[in-house]
Amino acid sequence: MLSARRSGPLSSSSLDEDRPVSSPPKARRGESAYHMRGTHKAGDMRILQTPVRLFATGGVESYVRNLSRELVRMGHDVGVICSDQPGENEVDGRIRTRTLRSWGHIANTSITPELPAAIWREDYDILHTHLPTPWSADWSGLISQLKRRPTVLTYHNDIVGEGWAGKIAGIYNRTALELLLRSAKRIIVTRERYVSPYLRDYGEKISFIPLGIDLAAFRPQEVDIKGDIFFLSVLDEFHRYKGLEVLFAALKILRHRLPAVRLIIGGRGSLLEYYRQMAQSLGIGDNVIFSGFIPSERLIEYYNGCRLFVLPSTDPEREGFGIVPLEAMACSRPVVVTEIMGMAGDIKDYGAGMVVRCNDAQGLASSLLAILEDEDLAERMGREGRRLAQERYSWRRAAEQIERVYRESL
Numbered sequence: 210m211l212s213a214r215r216s217g218p219l220s221s222s223s224l225d226e227d228r229p230v231s232s233p234p235k236a237r238r239g240e241s242a243y244h245m246r247g248t249h250k251a252g253d254m255r256i257l258q259t260p261v262r263l264f265a266t267g268g269v270e271s272y273v274r275n276l277s278r279e280l281v282r283m284g285h286d287v288g289v290i291c292s293d294q295p296g297e298n299e300v301d302g303r304i305r306t307r308t309l310r311s312w313g314h315i316a317n318t319s320i321t322p323e324l325p326a327a328i329w330r331e332d333y334d335i336l337h338t339h340l341p342t343p344w345s346a347d348w349s350g351l352i353s354q355l356k357r358r359p360t361v362l363t364y365h366n367d368i369v370g371e372g373w374a375g376k377i378a379g380i381y382n383r384t385a386l387e388l389l390l391r392s393a394k395r396i397i398v399t400r401e402r403y404v405s406p407y408l409r410d411y412g413e414k415i416s417f418i419p420l421g422i423d424l425a426a427f428r429p430q431e432v433d434i435k436g437d438i439f440f441l442s443v444l445d446e447f448h449r450y451k452g453l454e455v456l457f458a459a460l461k462i463l464r465h466r467l468p469a470v471r472l473i474i475g476g477r478g479s480l481l482e483y484y485r486q487m488a489q490s491l492g493i494g495d496n497v498i499f500s501g502f503i504p505s506e507r508l509i510e511y512y513n514g515c516r517l518f519v520l521p522s523t524d525p526e527r528e529g530f531g532i533v534p535l536e537a538m539a540c541s542r543p544v545v546v547t548e549i550m551g552m553a554g555d556i557k558d559y560g561a562g563m564v565v566r567c568n569d570a571q572g573l574a575s576s577l578l579a580i581l582e583d584e585d586l587a588e589r590m591g592r593e594g595r596r597l598a599q600e601r602y603s604w605r606r607a608a609e610q611i612e613r614v615y616r617e618s619l
Contacts, residue, residue, distance in 0.1 A: 254615055255286045257333040259349040261319050261342035263291045263306065268532045269339050269365055272399075274505075275423060277304045279608035290327050291345070292319035315377070318342045328352040335615050337361045340389075341368040341527075347385050350392045359394040359618040361611075367405055367526045382407055390414075394618040397611065400551035416614055419551070420532050421604030427509055427539035429595070434514030436473040436498065437581060439542075441508075441533050442520075445478035450528060452521035452547070453484060458570035459521070461491050463577055470496055470581070475503040475511060512540040516587060517580050523567045525549040535602055538562070538594030543587050545576050555601060561594035 260273045277287045281303045293308035309327060311319040325348050328336070336358060338349035346362065353360045368386070370378040386407055390396065396414045408415060438460075442451040453474070460472055474484070474497060481499065488497040503511055512518065518537035522528040531551055534544040544562035546553055553564045563576040580587050 253285050254335060254612075254619075255333045256280060256288070256615065257328070257331050257336045258287065258289045259324075259328065259336065259338045259345045260289070260291050261339075261345045263289055263308075269342070271505075271532050272363070272365075272420060273339070274304075275421065275604050276608055276611065278423075279421070279604045280612065282605075283608060283612065285612075288331065288333070290324065290331070292321050315344070318344045320344055324348050325352055329356070333358060335359050335361060335618060337363070337611075337615075339363045339365060340386075341366055343368065343381055343385065347389055350389045354392050360392060361395050361397065361614060361618055362389065362393040363397040363399070364403075364405070364408065365399060366528065367407065369524075369526045395614050397614060416610070418607055418610045418614070419602060420535065421607035422532075422535050422539045422598050422602050423604055424539055424599060427512065427536050427598075429541040429591075430509070430513050432510040432513045434473075434510050436471045436511075436515045437467075437517070438470070438472045438577060439475070439511055439515035439518045439537070440472065440520065441475040441503070441511075441518075443478045444474075444476045444480045444484060446480060448478070449480070450522055450524035452523045452567075454487070455521045455523065455568055455570050455573060456519060457484075457487060457491055457493060457497075459573040459577060460493050460496060462571060462574035463581075464493060464496060466578055467581060471498060472496055473498045473500055473511065473515060475500050475508075477502045508536065509540065512537045512542055515542060517543045517545060517562075517577065519545045519573075519577065520547075520550070521545070521565070521567075521573055522547050522549055525567075534562075535598060538591075539598040539602075541591035541595045543580050543590035543594060545573065545580070552597075552602075555597055556594075559593045559597040560590060561597050562590050 258273050258277060260269055263270055263273060273289065277289060280287050288305040290307050290309065292311040307327065309321040309323045311321055313320050324345060328349060329352055336349050336353045338346045338360060340346050340362065350360045368378045368381060369375065390407065390411055393414065395416060396408065396411055397416050397418050399418065399420050401417050440453065440456060442448050442453065463470055485499060488494045518534060520531060520534050522531065528549050531546065534546050534550065535552060537544050538561055544556065546556065546562065546564055547567045548564050549567060556562045557564055563580065565572045565576050580590065
């Protein structure tokens, strides 16, 4: 039987304040990065975040990393407790991070038996947890109730599934989810006018706060990587709703007009080989490049190295805000997304890309072709995407709104 790694609570030590945030130290899985500011200013909050994981490609993981970094810049003491899932093993040295041994997975959730005790040992003013990953969120809400500390929940999207996973999700939504929503002091949603049947009775707790983007990091630049279309996601069963199969169907259509078109796919997961075989069977194997897991510091190169970014998500219940198109727009790249994306309306209003219907391979192919064949259109959309990111989606703006929610919860 696997045994959990033992370590004490998150602690603080001195950190060179002159070291730039963009140069984080490496942390091994299962170890803690305990570097933090040595003193606290009056009014600082001690904030504990409990995502299911931090070291992986994903919207929630990116949300937690970027929000935590910004809160630290604003003077707060931020800690993160999460599972030790392999992936991106670099964190900001100013964020106290502790990883716990995962004993397996249920759907997309890592099971970390040590989590309740780890949260109990922490001294914090407010706990910020996240759905759709029940284990970490539910234990966070329960332990915070016992400690009489407020919980803020970011409800990224509903918990759904297919087959046995769908049955488990249904049971959870009728039982434990209700307890968590009742116990949460405030609930944050990242999509305006987000409609979920499970949030219907909690309107007075809900705040809409869109995601942000690190505009200093994600910016236009010259790079060596070259590709026509870029797609980024975890390549597993849970993330099939990101629409890669629809994109493959569109690419097959597009290939008739642009035989040499190249699609770069970032990400890894249990369906990687399945997608490789699918590309071959559709006759587009030579047009598809699987780049595997891409560390965050290299993502900027991939965004800047493509002519456009695409995310043809298919399920409104599982698709949240969609941060990766925002990162692409910050790099002045046009985007093609489906109408369910949280920023689809803004993309239309600014002319920063094209919005298509879900599961419409022909419409997707036509939109991709229109941008790839018109350099002036692509350049104009790229400029507008950068302007959109600057005007509406800075992380400082998002963090200030979330900080206000924290203070109102105390």
